[in-house]
Structures are given as C-alpha cells and as structure tokens.
Amino acid sequence: xxxxxxxxxxxxxxxxxxxxxxxxxxxxxxxxxxxxxxxxxxxxxxxxxxxxxxxxxxxxxxxxxxxxxxxxxxxxxxxxxxxxxxxxxxxxxx
Numbered sequence: 001x002x003x004x005x006x007x008x009x010x011x012x013x014x015x016x017x018x019x020x021x022x023x024x025x026x027x028x029x030x031x032x033x034x035x036x037x038x039x040x041x042x043x044x045x046x047x048x049x050x051x052x053x054x055x056x057x058x059x060x061x062x063x064x065x066x067x068x069x070x071x072x073x074x075x076x077x078x079x080x081x082x083x084x085x086x087x088x089x090x091x092x093x094x
Contacts (some may be wrong), residue, residue, distance in 0.1 A: 029081065042070050
C-alpha cells in the first residue's frame with residue numbers, strides 16, 4: 001500500500017503543471033501569483049518524489065531534481081508579470 005504522502009505530492013505536482021499551463025495560456029497577475037504560490041508549496045512538500053540531490057547545502061538539505069520544476073515555474077511567473085505589465089497602459093496620475 002502506498003503512503004498518502006506520495007498521493008499528495010503527486011496532486012501538488014499536477015497542480016503545478018496545471019497552474020503553469022494556465023499562466024502560459026491566459027497570462028494575468030492572478031495566474032502568475034497562483035503559480036508562484038504553488039511553486040513555493042512544491043519546494044516545501046515534494047519530499048516523497050524528490051529525486052536525486054544535485055547540490056548539497058547541509059547534511060539534510062540540498063537542491064533536488066524536482067526542485068528544478070519550481071525554478072522553472074518561478075521563471076514562468078516572473079516572465080508573465082513582465083509580460084502583463086508591458087501590455088497594460090500606464091495611467092496618468094494628473
């Protein structure tokens with residue numbers, strides 16, 4: 001029998017991909033913020049399916065293969081923020 005932690009990690013992984021797709025297809029600040037929040041959640045709770053450690057920071061902490069998904073998601077989120085900002089007209093305050 002599988003641990004429920006693996007199930008929750010897989011659900012979060014699917015949520016990360018779905019939010020990334022939503023952000024790419026319908027760019028908005030709301031989508032970018034949601035993707036960034038899910039990316040942070042992924043780094044925190046991806047333990048059961050982390051993969052190999054690429055860079056070790058301490059004996060128990062390091063950068064794993066699955067952490068790179070959050071790096072990509074953060075990049076998409078920041079790119080979307082810049083894209084939306086360029087598309088919005090600058091409002092005159094006078």
